[in-house]
Amino acid sequence: MKIVIGNDHVAVEMKNHIKNYLESKGYDIINIGTDSNERTDYPIYGKKAADMVASGECDCGILICGTGVGISLAANKVKGIRAVVCSEPYSAKLAKQHNNANIVAFGARVIGPATAEMIVDEFLNAEFEGGRHQKRIDMISAIETGQM
Numbered sequence: 455m456k457i458v459i460g461n462d463h464v465a466v467e468m469k470n471h472i473k474n475y476l477e478s479k480g481y482d483i484i485n486i487g488t489d490s491n492e493r494t495d496y497p498i499y500g501k502k503a504a505d506m507v508a509s510g511e512c513d514c515g516i517l518i519c520g521t522g523v524g525i526s527l528a529a530n531k532v533k534g535i536r537a538v539v540c541s542e543p544y545s546a547k548l549a550k551q552h553n554n555a556n557i558v559a560f561g562a563r564v565i566g567p568a569t570a571e572m573i574v575d576e577f578l579n580a581e582f583e584g585g586r587h588q589k590r591i592d593m594i595s596a597i598e599t600g601q602m
Contacts, residue, residue, distance in 0.1 A: 458512040460499035461487035465518035465562035468570060475571055484512060500528030507556050508534040514556050521561035529557050533598050541565055543576040550580035552587045
């Protein structure tokens with residue numbers, strides 16, 4: 455599985471922790487985030503990661519900024535992206551199972567590395583259930599294209 459990971463300057467340390475954690479599990483990680491603590495703008499990385507997921511270049515994405523909110527808002531502007539901010543693992547699991555989320559985001563100022571690992575594990579191990587949930591995903595897609 456190829457995973458894109460993006461971050462701003464606030465989340466360099468958390469990104470490196472999660473990147474190393476996932477690589478140790480055998481995942482192919484594409485790092486498009488900053489590696490510098492110099493101030494930068496999270497929308498750059500949110501969009502770049504979202505474009506890679508939307509195009510199929512990567513299977514899914516992980517985004518990290520101070521809260522996870524700003525970078526996920528940027529990612530969600532890309533057609534086909536369903537980025538979700540999670541501060542605990544249960545929501546990450548259900549976001550994939552029910553909403554077919556393709557990007558998970560969290561805040562380096564909100565959670566610690568152990569919680570981040572649990573969130574990522576639940577997100578990556580969950581599978582979209584389809585069925586009744588597909589209708590809602592189709593409705594979200596219709597909103598994106600102006601058909602609803």
